[in-house]
Amino acid sequence: MRARIRALTSSIVTLLAVASTTAPALAQPRRTAALAADPSSIRAWDATVDAMLRGGDLEVRHAEADTLLSGRTHVRLQQFHRGVPVYGAVLTRQTDDIGATVSIFGTTYSGIDVDVRPVLTVTDAAAVVAARTGVDLGPERPPTLVVLPVEDGFRLVYRASVFTAEGGTELFIDARDGAVLEELDAAQRQSAVGTGTGVLGDQKKISVSSATGTFTTSDLLRPPSLVTYDMRENLQRTLDFLNGRITLGSTDRAADRDNTWTDGAAVDAHAYAGYFYDYYFKRFGRRGIDDNNFRMLSLVHPVPRAGVLSQSNAVIGTFYLNAFYAGGGVMVYGEGLPSTVTAGGQRWNFLSGALDVVAHELSHGVTDFTSGLLYRNESGALNESFSDMMGTAVEFYYQPPGSGSMQADYLIGEDVITPGGIRSMENPAAYGQPDHYARRVILPLSSDNGGVHTNSGIPNQVYYLAIEGGTNRTSGLSVQGVGVSNREQIEKTMYRAFTQMMPADATFAVARAVTIQAATNLYGASSAATRAVTQAWTAVGVN
Amino acid sequence: MRRVLVMAGALLLAAGSAHAQSARTPSRPARAPSGRVRLVVNGGAQVAPGSFGQQFTLTRNVEAAPVTTDLSLATGGVFEAGVRLRVHRRLSIGVVGFIASSTASGTLDAKLPHPFYFNRPRDVTGDLTGLAHKERGVHVELAVPLRVSARDELILLGGPSYFTVEQALVTDLTYADSYPYDTATLGDTTSTVAKKNGAGFHVGVELPRQVSRSARVALLGRYARGTVTLSAASGNESEVHAGGVQVGVGLRFAF
Known part of the structure; x- marks a missing residue:
């Protein structure tokens, strides 16, 4: 049984409060209630937030200094109901150097009357997962209790992430009777990216470790644990690891005797994970990923490439023509296709071979640890778009601009999915994505989690226009971009907005307000960056 | 070697000229030498000529790391001892062994490859001090004495020199860096002593004064020069000049 999440308008309070000394409040309410744009409203919301904090209804989940704007601090607050987190109920509060609130974004729920004493135990919930998916969850990934907003109120549920050969699934299991209320695609996948580097023939350095005459892909030079595992085409072992049933050890790492690596998929997964870390x-x-050197584990060769023709479409879609962030700092890179096989008229190489793909997947990890953008509908599309933005930003950081192999552009995955890649931020419509809000697709959650890989074209277009400028093909509205030499301004604006200020259930309208606020804070209300971001959102029809 | 022969020839011409001048203007005969054999002992300082350097390549982070050094030798001490044999009234031949020591110092520059990326070297520089330098060898002297006064002579010297040069050369280095490894600082250097024989020449002038029937004291100035190519390792060769300007004092004992 599948259910759909419908936020209850009557019991949801969406907060969009902005205050700034450098700019007037720019945020617009995402829904009807609680537009608090003036200082007095912010004071009121501050008082509300403080009261909820004192009452234990809000807890600080994460606090960090703004690395882009001195003196600013961002606190992410998770709503709890009698000690159980409320799914998607997160506030972000920005304060200045004297502790005054500058902005608040997010959602809280009121009127929650759920009994938080579960009938089912964790073991019972795991049994439900096993019965439904055939997966026995290991101790590393037990189901956890959350309060889930549903159409007719709230439910106490167990939330569990499961990986099968068909892909990743997030289950919401009613803690009273074991009914599965929601089933979402848990893998934040890059559904059309891919390929490897050794195939492209480029030489790059990788940071590895050595022991007893063997080199393995464990980066000991960068601060986090950065390890690449060669799954040796063993899908079951891959699934066992993703489901927490086994752990991987040093013998699972990609290995080489002479430190001259020829496995392009492993080389690129490993090297590009390092590039990603360096860029951020x-x-x-x-x-x-978590701003505290959380581990970064890359899995390559989850399936045998030569055996693709004997695999199910689900396995092909998940482990051949895909890459995904599996949570917990784990990335899985698809195997691609044999050179004689094409899909959609395109050849697919090892997916770890594209820098933008790797950075895209790892940026999902950043989102997980920051905004927690819900992977459904518009917030899910924003989640995807932020990963595309950062994937492209990393590409431009390391590669010369151009349209050839290993050159930076606004295509996604073009180095490994040839010709053309899978998405274009410059022209989303060319890949079947909307470039304007009027053309957004409304899909059920069962279809790409509500079109997260489709509607991401809209914020992707914002990113492109804010940098390069130009005209949106649908609206005909022109944008004066900051220019390629100032792309850093847009990168920082988006980073700041998406990692420090964006609420988990943000819509495009909220994203507009947040990104404009971020640009205003960083560069001023009359800056080129603020102008470009504002014009870009307007050009794509998000106001 | 050609330069050595030319110099020796010039000295011989000078000797002949002095002899001719003496023949034209007979005067009070010079005091007879105390003997045909003289022991020579000198001590002084040597100012090394010019500077030298190294250019070699290490491998760091699977990439070439070019290293250059620019070194100068400090003024060092020199000690000589030998014997001269008068073969003619105006010509002596001597063999003087010498030993000189000094230290080299200067700077080191290296381009250290980045651990993560090709073609992004980090420039490091540092000072080098105390690189030991030693020279041993012999000067084969042709000495032409010119009488200046009853007690004083001016002796012109010259001839080939044979050097053994030992020089500590940098062979490796350590450095310190940390994430993100975009800069590095020089740590320690490793050196090895390279040794090589070579030939050169010397010219000089000596001002001895008779202080007793068998002893003289002398002021000595000499310029010696030789060049050797030292090899600290394959690909790590350095052309080093031996000798230099020497000034000192000495004793001469006649037998």
């Missing part, structure tokens, strides 16, 4: 550190001062 140098550009934003961020230390990895």
Whole structure:
């Protein structure tokens, strides 16, 4: 049984409060209630938030200094109901150097009357997962209790992430009777990216470790644990690891005797994970996925490439023509296709071979640890888009601009999915994505989690226009971009907005407000960056 | 070697000229030498000529790391001892062994490859001090004495020199860096002593004064020069000049 999440308008309070000394409040309400744009409203919301904090209804989930704007601090607050987190109920509060609130974004729920004493135990919930998916969850990934908003109120549920050969699934199991209320695609997948580097023939350095005459892909030079595992085409072992049933050890790492690596998929997964870390550190001062050097584990060769023709479509879609962030700092890179096989008229190489794909997947990890953008509908599309933005940003950071192999552009996955890649931020419509809000697709959650890989074309277009400028093909509205030499401004704006200010259930309208606020804070209300971001959102029809 | 022969020839011409001048203007005969054999002992300082350097390549982070050094030798001490044999009234031949020591110092520059990326070297520089330098060898002297006064002579010297040069050369280095490894600082250097024989020449002038029937004290100035190519390792060769300007004092004992 599948259910759909419908936020209850009567019991949801969406907060969009902005205050700034450098700009007037720019945020617009995502829904009807609680537009608090003036200082007095912010004071009122501050008081509400403080009261909820004192009462234990809100807890600080994460606090960090703004690495891009000195003196600013961002606190992410998770709503709890009698000690159980409320799914998607997160506030982000930005304060200045004297502790005054500058902005608040997010959602809280009221009127929650759920009994938080579950009838089912964790073991019972795991049994439901096993019965439904055939997966026995290991101790590393037990189901956890959350309060889930549903159409007619709230439910106490167990939330569990499961990986099968058909892909990743997030289950919401009623803690009273074991009914599965929601089933979402848990793998934040890059559904059309891919390929490897050794195939492209480029030479790159990788940071490895050595022991007893063997080199393995464990980066000991960068601060986090950065390891690449060669799953040796063993899908079951891959699934066992993803489901927490086994752990991987040093013998699972990609290995080489002479330190001259020829496995392009492993080389690129490993090297590009390092590039990703370096980019975030140098550009934003961020230390990895969680800003605290959380592990980065890359899995390559989950399936045999030569055996693709004997696999089910689900396995092909998940482990051949896909890459995904599996949570917990784990990335899985698809195997691609044999050179004689095409899909959709395109050849697919090892997916770890594309820098933008790797950075895209790892940026999902950043989102997991920051905004937690819900992977459904518009928030899911924003989740996808932020990963595309960062994937492209990393590409431009390391590669020369151009349209050839290993050159930076606004295509996604073009180095490994040839010709053309799978998405274009410059022209989303060319890949079947909307480039304007009027053309957004409304899909059920059962279809790509509500079109997260489709509607991401809209914010993707914003990113492109804000940098390069130009005219949106649908609206005909022109945008004066900041220019390629100032792309860093848009990268920082998006990073700041998406990692420090964006609420988990943000819509495009909220994203507009948040990104404009971020640009205003960073560069001023009359800056080129703020102008470009504002014009870009307007050009794509998000106001 | 050609330069050595030319110099020796010039000295011989000078000797002949002095002899001719003496023949034209007979005067009070010079005091007879105390003997045909003289022991020579000198001590002084040597100012090394010019500078030298190294250019070699290490491998760091699977990439070439070019290293250059620019070194100068400090003024060092020199000690000589030998014997001269008068073969003619105006010509002596001597063999003087010498030993000189000094230290080299200067700077080191290296381009250290980045651990993560090709073609992104980090420039490091540092000072080098105390690289030991030693020279041993012999000067084969042709000495032409010119009488200046009853007690004083001016002796012109010259001839081939044979050097053994030992020089500590940098062979490796350590450095310190940390994430993100975009900069590095020089740590320690490793050196090895390279040794090589070579030939050169010397010219000089000596001002001895008779202080007793068998002893003289002398002021000595000499310029010696030789060049050797030292090899600290394959691909790590350095052309080093031996000798230099020497000034000192000495004793001469006649037998």
